[in-house]
Amino acid sequence: xxxxxxxxxxxxxxxxxxxxxxxxxxxxxxxxxxxxxxxxxxxxxxxxxxxxxxxxxxxxxxxxxxxxxxxxxxxxxxxxxxxxxxxxxxxxxxxxxxxxxxxxxxxxxxxxxxxxxxxxxxxxxxxxxxxxxxxxxxxxxxxxxxxxxxxxxxxxxxxxxxxxxxxxxxxxxxx
Amino acid sequence: xxxxxxxxxxxxxxxxxxxxxxxxxxxxxxxxxxxxxxxxxxxxxxxxxxxxxxxxxxxxxxxxxxxxxxxxxxxxxxxxxxxxxxxxxxxxxxxxxxxxxxxxxxxxxxxxxxxxxxxxxxxxxxxxxxxxxxxxxxxxxxxxxxxxxxxxxxxxxxxxxx
Numbered sequence: 001x002x003x004x005x006x007x008x009x010x011x012x013x014x015x016x017x018x019x020x021x022x023x024x025x026x027x028x029x030x031x032x033x034x035x036x037x038x039x040x041x042x043x044x045x046x047x048x049x050x051x052x053x054x055x056x057x058x059x060x061x062x063x064x065x066x067x068x069x070x071x072x073x074x075x076x077x078x079x080x081x082x083x084x085x086x087x088x089x090x091x092x093x094x095x096x097x098x099x100x101x102x103x104x105x106x107x108x109x110x111x112x113x114x115x116x117x118x119x120x121x122x123x124x125x126x127x128x129x130x131x132x133x134x135x136x137x138x139x140x141x142x143x144x145x146x147x148x149x150x151x152x153x154x155x156x157x158x159x160x161x162x163x164x165x166x167x168x169x170x171x172x173x174x175x
Numbered sequence: 176x177x178x179x180x181x182x183x184x185x186x187x188x189x190x191x192x193x194x195x196x197x198x199x200x201x202x203x204x205x206x207x208x209x210x211x212x213x214x215x216x217x218x219x220x221x222x223x224x225x226x227x228x229x230x231x232x233x234x235x236x237x238x239x240x241x242x243x244x245x246x247x248x249x250x251x252x253x254x255x256x257x258x259x260x261x262x263x264x265x266x267x268x269x270x271x272x273x274x275x276x277x278x279x280x281x282x283x284x285x286x287x288x289x290x291x292x293x294x295x296x297x298x299x300x301x302x303x304x305x306x307x308x309x310x311x312x313x314x315x316x317x318x319x320x321x322x323x324x325x326x327x328x329x330x331x332x333x334x335x336x337x
Contacts, residue, residue, distance in 0.1 A: 026222060032263040099232060125236045132261040134219035134233055 031151040039130040043120035053120045062172045063092040065140040069100040070108035072136040078155045086115035091169045095119040143172045
C-alpha cells in the first residue's frame, strides 16, 4: 500500500497544477503599467476633431479610460454596463476609439448610445501602443495623480465593476 | 487538364508568400535590422508567432513603431526596453532571469537533480536488497571447469583473430 502513496501524491500535485493552468487565460498578460504614470497623450476628439484632448485635462480626477472600436464585437457586450455607469454617474468614463475610422466610430455610438463623457480617436493606434493595448476592449483606471491603478483586459462584467473597479474608485477618490 | 490544375495548386504557396511583404520600409538595411529584432519579440495577439511573422494589425503597428524608433537612432536594447515597459516581459521570447522567472529558468535543473537523487537512492537501496550468495563447493568447482573450458578452447574469438 505504502508504495502507492508517493506516486499518488505526485499525481495529485501535477493534477492541481494542470487544473489551475486550465483556468488561466493566456490572453491576460499582466500589464507592467499598473502603478506607473499613464503615458501622456494628446489626441483629437472623435466628435470634434479640431479639438484636442490630453491626459493633462484629467489631472485631479479618478476616471475610467476605455479602449474600444466599432469593429470590436466584444465591446458590444460591455456596452450596456457602460451605459449604466454613465446613467448612474458612477465614475467619469472616457473612451478611446482605437484603430477605427471616425465615421464608423461615430455611427457605432449613434446606434448603440454614447456612455462616454468624451471620446478621443486613435486612428493609427499609436497611443494604443503607448498604453500596451493588444486587444480591445481594454479599460484603465487612472487616479488623481495620473497613475494607472488598474487595467482590465477584455469585457468588463458587472462583477468586475462591483467587486473590483468601483471599490477601487471609492478608495482612490477618498485620497 | 488534371495535371495542369495540380501544377497550379503547387504554385499557390508562392502567391501566399507574396502577401507578406506589404509593409516594407524603403531602406532594406533597416528593414533587415527590424525583422531581426522582431523575430525575438512575441506578437501579443497570436501568441506563438513572432512580431516578424505575424499578420495581425497590432503586429504591423508594432513593426512600424520599431522601424520608426530605429530611424530615430535608438538602439535595439532601447527599443526592447520601450516595448517591455508597455507590454511586459511577455513580449520577449527569451524572458530575462529575475525573481519571478527563477523557477522558469532553474526549475528544470532542480527537477533533474531531484531525479538523479531519487535514482541514486533507489539503486543503492536495491544493491542492499540483493544478498551476496555464497557458492557451494560444487558450484565453485563447476565455475572453475567452465572457466578452464573457455581458456583452453581453440575456437575462442581472440585466438582466431590472432
